[in-house]
Amino acid sequence: MKKILFSERVLFSRKRNISLFSGIVFFMFLVTNSGSAFAVPSFARQTGLSCAACHTVFPELTAFGRQFKLNGYTMTNIKTITQTEVKKSSKTEKTDLRILKIAPLSAMFQTGFTHVATTIPGTQNNDVEFPQQMSLFYAGQISPHMGSFIQLTLDDGSGTFGMDNTDIRYANTGKGKTPFLYGFTLNNNPTVQDVWNSTPAWGYPYTGSGMAPTPDAGTMIENLGGTVAGLGAYTLIDNLIYLEFSGYRTAQIGAAMPPDASITGALKGIAPYWRVAIQHQWSKSYLEVGTYGMATQLYPAGVSGETDNYTDLALDLQYEYQFAKGQFTLHSSFINEKQNLNSTFGAGDSQNSSNKLNKFALDASLFLRPGVNFTLGYFDYSGSSDNVLYGYRVPQPNSNGFMAQIDYLPWQNTKISLQYTGYGKFDGASTNYDGTNRNASDNNTLYLQLWFLF
Numbered sequence: 001m002k003k004i005l006f007s008e009r010v011l012f013s014r015k016r017n018i019s020l021f022s023g024i025v026f027f028m029f030l031v032t033n034s035g036s037a038f039a040v041p042s043f044a045r046q047t048g049l050s051c052a053a054c055h056t057v058f059p060e061l062t063a064f065g066r067q068f069k070l071n072g073y074t075m076t077n078i079k080t081i082t083q084t085e086v087k088k089s090s091k092t093e094k095t096d097l098r099i100l101k102i103a104p105l106s107a108m109f110q111t112g113f114t115h116v117a118t119t120i121p122g123t124q125n126n127d128v129e130f131p132q133q134m135s136l137f138y139a140g141q142i143s144p145h146m147g148s149f150i151q152l153t154l155d156d157g158s159g160t161f162g163m164d165n166t167d168i169r170y171a172n173t174g175k176g177k178t179p180f181l182y183g184f185t186l187n188n189n190p191t192v193q194d195v196w197n198s199t200p201a202w203g204y205p206y207t208g209s210g211m212a213p214t215p216d217a218g219t220m221i222e223n224l225g226g227t228v229a230g231l232g233a234y235t236l237i238d239n240l241i242y243l244e245f246s247g248y249r250t251a252q253i254g255a256a257m258p259p260d261a262s263i264t265g266a267l268k269g270i271a272p273y274w275r276v277a278i279q280h281q282w283s284k285s286y287l288e289v290g291t292y293g294m295a296t297q298l299y300p301a302g303v304s305g306e307t308d309n310y311t312d313l314a315l316d317l318q319y320e321y322q323f324a325k326g327q328f329t330l331h332s333s334f335i336n337e338k339q340n341l342n343s344t345f346g347a348g349d350s351q352n353s354s355n356k357l358n359k360f361a362l363d364a365s366l367f368l369r370p371g372v373n374f375t376l377g378y379f380d381y382s383g384s385s386d387n388v389l390y391g392y393r394v395p396q397p398n399s400n401g402f403m404a405q406i407d408y409l410p411w412q413n414t415k416i417s418l419q420y421t422g423y424g425k426f427d428g429a430s431t432n433y434d435g436t437n438r439n440a441s442d443n444n445t446l447y448l449q450l451w452f453l454f
Contacts (some may be wrong), residue, residue: 031272048077072171073147075414217397371409394428
């Protein structure tokens with residue numbers, strides 16, 4: 001699912017005076033009058049299991065949800081159209097066709113209300129996005145060992161549909177004394193194929209306001225989604241060790257094909273991505289620790305000349321503790337990015353030929369059945385000072401803050417969330433970060449969202 005990253009730029013509406021109270025009242029009117037079509041999505045239809053089998057609070061995966069994804073989204077409990085062929089030489093059967101009788105289609109709708117602590121001059125505050133995001137999915141089994149998660153999303157800024165997160169998999173199990181699972185993934189967003197909620201594509205916050213100001217800094221591995229295509233192989237050995245290696249190539253929709261002098265942000269060659277994780281379940285606890293990373297050579301403009309090279313190396317952790325009435329979950333990640341700005345520095349667009357950027361994230365949540373979740377998170381971006389590249393009053397990419405969120409699930413496929421973001425630093429400073437006496441805390445955001453799938 002598409003995420004609102006901290007590094008995305010913000011679209012603003014024309015200024016209009018709406019009070020915070022009236023905005024919240026209007027949003028709650030939308031929530032209580034949004035209809036009652038709350039059928040379960042396509043994975044649940046395919047497996048015959050409720051959404052709670054794969055998720056605590058979607059999109060967070062349970063142990064079963066992780067296995068379902070690693071096995072290629074192929075588990076099914078409904079009738080299929082099947083054709084088999086008997087080989088005369090070996091007298092064995094081969095399945096030539098097995099497709100679901102019910103097409104694995106789903107839809108998603110999100111709408112949200114945003115209040116920023118201090119209105120940005122020349123913009124409107126207390127905004128409603130309706131919809132913030134609307135998606136169509138083809139999500140389920142394609143063949144006996146192949147399945148997909150394909151998402152098409154309406155962008156509320158441009159008003160057009162486009163390809164969103166996509167992961168197409170082949171998966172099978174090996175033979176031997178040590179059980180292992182292996183598979184292949186074709187996807188368009190590094191880490192979208194990951195099964196842990198500690199990596200960028202599926203990490204907290206799972207959504208955020210599309211109207212609130214957000215810091216500019218962001219690592220490369222967080223921001224390639226939808227602009228690349230990757231093919232990779234993975235294995236899970238003895239349900240303990242996960243290994244993956246993938247390669248990515250530029251695949252920008254709406255850009256020149258093949259890439260030429262008009263394109264921006266094209267990869268040179270193939271960008272390798274790697275992932276190693278160790279997991280273990282004991283009693284009521286589960287722990288995953290791992291590392292992942294990516295090396296990219298990027299043309300800032302066109303497809304010739306020098307490139308800017310980025311190496312992202314990350315560490316992550318996920319801990320779960322189950323108790324009678326719910327689950328406690330902890331996620332943490334640290335990304336270190338080394339930047340060799342050969343092209344940007346040569347063009348005079350950066351002060352330094354090399355920089356670094358770090359991101360640290362931590363979140364803890366308490367899920368209480370039947371459907372209440374509390375989450376507290378912290379984020380911190382820090383890195384090299386560069387007067388030309390950043391152009392802030394304090395020329396550093398440093399931004400940090402916390403997020404507090406309450407989720408209520410009246411039904412398993414419906415979520416109402418109230419999220420608050422508070423900033424300690426924003427684009428390099430705590431006070432007067434932009435030279436107009438605007439402080440980091442002026443961007444503190446209250447965000448109310450309705451999110452449902454059917």
